[in-house]
Amino acid sequence: MENSVVMVTGGAGFVGSHLVESLLNNGNKVYVFDVIPLEQARNLHEVRNHENLHYFVGDLRKQEDIEQFWQKDASVIFHLASVVGIRHYIADPLSLVDIVVIGTRHILTAAAKYNTKVVFSSTSEIYGKNPEVPWSEESDRVLGPTYVDRWSYATSKAVCEHMLYGMKKQCGLPFVIVRFFNVYGPRQNPDFVVSQSIYKAMRGEQPLLYDDGKTTRCFTFVEDIVRGLMLVAGSPEANGQAFNLGNSVEVNMRYVIETILEKTCSKSGYQEFNTGKEYGKQYEDIIRRIPKVEKAEERLGWRAEIQLEEGLLRTIDWVRENQWWLEQGESVKG
Numbered sequence: 001m002e003n004s005v006v007m008v009t010g011g012a013g014f015v016g017s018h019l020v021e022s023l024l025n026n027g028n029k030v031y032v033f034d035v036i037p038l039e040q041a042r043n044l045h046e047v048r049n050h051e052n053l054h055y056f057v058g059d060l061r062k063q064e065d066i067e068q069f070w071q072k073d074a075s076v077i078f079h080l081a082s083v084v085g086i087r088h089y090i091a092d093p094l095s096l097v098d099i100v101v102i103g104t105r106h107i108l109t110a111a112a113k114y115n116t117k118v119v120f121s122s123t124s125e126i127y128g129k130n131p132e133v134p135w136s137e138e139s140d141r142v143l144g145p146t147y148v149d150r151w152s153y154a155t156s157k158a159v160c161e162h163m164l165y166g167m168k169k170q171c172g173l174p175f176v177i178v179r180f181f182n183v184y185g186p187r188q189n190p191d192f193v194v195s196q197s198i199y200k201a202m203r204g205e206q207p208l209l210y211d212d213g214k215t216t217r218c219f220t221f222v223e224d225i226v227r228g229l230m231l232v233a234g235s236p237e238a239n240g241q242a243f244n245l246g247n248s249v250e251v252n253m254r255y256v257i258e259t260i261l262e263k264t265c266s267k268s269g270y271q272e273f274n275t276g277k278e279y280g281k282q283y284e285d286i287i288r289r290i291p292k293v294e295k296a297e298e299r300l301g302w303r304a305e306i307q308l309e310e311g312l313l314r315t316i317d318w319v320r321e322n323q324w325w326l327e328q329g330e331s332v333k334g
């Protein structure tokens with residue numbers, strides 16, 4: 001993706017800011033839409049004065065904001081803006097549904113009007129608690145009851161995917177769905193398991209070891225994700241398809257926490273955290289979350305290249321050079 005006009009929603013966020021930087025480095029003219037004003041968008045600090053960065057403050061829930069922002073000559077919109085993080089789904093599932101479902105509907109209406117390709121960031125959560133791992137893009141979605149708020153995120157993202165397939169049928173809208181698996185890396189808000197554990201360890205606090213550390217995940221470094229986003233945007237073969245973007249290496253959380261403690265040279269140890277006791281039925285954690293990665297590999301030539309140990313080191317090195325990140329408040333326990 002080079003020398004094009006591109007739009008990014010959620011460009012002030014974690015993944016979005018890395019994507020924006022990469023797009024700018026490749027000579028693209030980048031139009032960002034986010035609800036956070038640029039002065040407060042710490043993640044875009046390094047590029048905020050870049051001549052090819054154009055920033056628009058707006059709310060996805062307002063169609064008029066999206067209409068004003070839209071660039072008719074853009075080749076693609078990366079739609080990343082969303083509510084992210086389990087505490088939000090539990091605290092306010094209605095806002096989550098509004099922002100993800102209504103917001104995405106607004107984006108798709110504009111995209112259909114101007115025939116702009118949409119790259120939609122979906123999630124591994126979409127497969128819910130399907131015990132048959134690894135999950136291929138065709139795997140079933142196995143979700144819990146609707147009174148358990150944590151499923152509002154997976155359900156909302158799935159509704160967006162349905163809208164995309166529907167739009168393709170109705171008006172031939174070009175799109176690609178990418179389902180991320182546990183992204184981590186520099187600048188991630190310290191609300192998520194890797195970022196929070198690094199944050200705590202580097203402040204001399206104790207990272208939390210959830211439920212004895214038996215849960216496993218496939219952590220994907222943000223740089224791999226950005227490469228995947230650029231690839232799908234430029235690949236005609238990806239059109240109308242969904243792709244898992246995830247690392248195929250499964251690690252348990254005990255290993256992750258111990259590696260973080262070791263690499264940060266922390267002596268604090270960890271604190272046991274029982275999710276059932278703290279969150280009750282609302283939590284419903286997914287024990288194993290593993291992608292099948294063959295589709296992205298065969299059709300796009302994409303594979304996660306940065307393994308956890310290297311990604312952790314790179315994140316920790318970045319934190320050492322960016323003390324502001326350690327000085328921000330941690331907004332959540334657990």
Ligand SMILES: NC(=O)c1ccc[n+]([C@@H]2O[C@H](COP(=O)([O-])OP(=O)(O)OC[C@H]3O[C@@H](n4cnc5c(N)ncnc54)[C@H](O)[C@@H]3O)[C@@H](O)[C@H]2O)c1
Pocket residue numbers: 009010011012013014015016033034035036058059060061079080081082083084099103121122123124179180181182183184189
């Ligand atoms: N980080 C992960 O591990 C992960 C995993 C799976 C999927 N995803 C998806 O990737 C995308 C990016 O995630 P992230 O980790 O960068 O999240 P993030 O929270 O860092 O970024 C999301 C951005 O969306 C913006 N936003 C929220 N509500 C908005 C609204 N109403 N109008 C306009 N902007 C709004 C926020 O201000 C923020 O800058 C999301 O769509 C998320 O669902 C992320």
